[in-house]
Amino acid sequence: MIVDLLKPEFDELIKNKDWVALKDILNDVPAVDVAELLEELEAQVAIVIFRLLKKQKAADVFTYLSSQKGVELLEVFTAQQLSEVMSNLEPDERVALMEELPGHLTQRVMNSMKTDDRKLVQKLLGYPEESVGRLMTPRYVKVRRDWTIRQSLEHIRKYGHSAETVNVIYVVDEHEHLIDDLRLNQLILADPEATIASLMDESFEALSAFEDQEDAVKMLSKYDRVAMPVVDSDGILVGIVTVDDVIDVAEEETTEDMQLMAGMDALDDYYSQTSVSEMVKKRIGWLVILFMGQMLTVTAMATYESALAAAAMLSFFIPMIISSGGNSGSQAATLIIRALSTDDINLEDWNKVLKREFLSGALLGGLIGLMGSVVIAAWMMFRGELFSLGLVLQALTVGCSLVGVVLFGNLSGSMLPFLMSKMGLDPAVTSAPFVATLVDVTGIIIYFSIALLLLQGVVL
Structure with a gap:
């Protein structure tokens, strides 16, 4: 593994405080591996390493950290660092973080967000726990049926950078109701002067924001999609769920089922992050x-x-x-x-x-x-x-x-x-x-x- 190969050099550079060389190395290391390297460091050392990362990469690294290490870093983040990390996280990632934070940190993190981001997080937190609404992101690209393909592609180029994925483009009516979804390659291969309506068959599958997150896992697997739209009770498009989001949910659900089948209550966190007293509490009842x-x-x-x-x-x-x-x-x-x-x-x-x-x-x-x-x-x-x-x-x-x-x-x-x-x-x-x-x-x-x-x- 790349982490095993890097660790000796990583530890040596930290010991010698060679931050310049360390910064060059970290820029070429995948975020998930950087997170693994940070897990074993004390918070005061990890925060120094964190400062060496580019803003977007720092946010990516943060999403891969265990909840325990994430809380440790949040405790010592400056207001500026906290704001930068929060602003670079996806909305669904912010919601996942807020769900795990201890009470004394919740308000500090909320205050660090920009006004629009804070309102969005509060909206997503308004959905029931374990619901698709908590999992979705509102960053997607939508078009109208009367637009031409040329007009739609220009719109995608303009707004696609902020979307979580542009593999699927969503068609909405004048009231924001979802009426179809199209794969990007359909638009690319179509006549630029044709309209979106000419590509539509008005056949699509969507998730309800109030459904259980496990339903999202099943739907993406069943229809072999990289993303699925999420609608509210009136059929209005409110977000999308992507396959990378549901992978984590699938892993959690499988882990929970395996623990239940072993004759114990499901753990609230990873095994390595669970205290002995909590472990005993989860197992003693069934025993x-x-x-x-x-x-x-x-x-x-x-x-x-x-x-x-x-x-x-x-x-x-x-x-x-x-x-x-x-x-x-x-x-x-x-x-x-x-x-x-x-x-x-x-x-x-x-x-x-x-x-x-x-x-x-x-x-x-x-x-x-x-x-x-x-x-x-x-x-x-x-x-x-x-x-x-x-x-x-x-x-x-x-x-x-x-x-x-x-x-x-x-x-x-x-x-x-x-x-x-x-x-x-x-x-x-x-x-x-x-x-x-x-x-x-x-x-x-x-x-x-x-x-x-x-x-x-x-x-x-």
């Missing part, structure tokens, strides 16, 4: 719930105490049986949660999923059960037991139990995400540990019920 859930497993086993006393051999196979069910349930839950999150399936498909998972669970359980019966019988004979009716029935008990537990794991793991979604909860909370705990209790009941049925009067 307590899962611990109490395991008490149900103990209670279930205690119910069959007499059967365990009569045939101690049965206890050997308990971990294998309940873990098979837990593994099957975790697989099913993961598949369904991901399918729901990518809109591969929706809540109305639960009955189709139930049929599929019942069939696949029965097949998987049958294969595992058959293998389990053979392996258990061979294992018992290897231990010196003679081939007998009791041995066959014990092996069959394990095999049949595996069929039931794997089938139940498949069904519970696939249906719980639908149930959670129906209740308005994130389906990711049907985590692997949660499903495993549920299957543990049920697995014990299935196992000993089959044992009492097949082994009564033979081994028990």
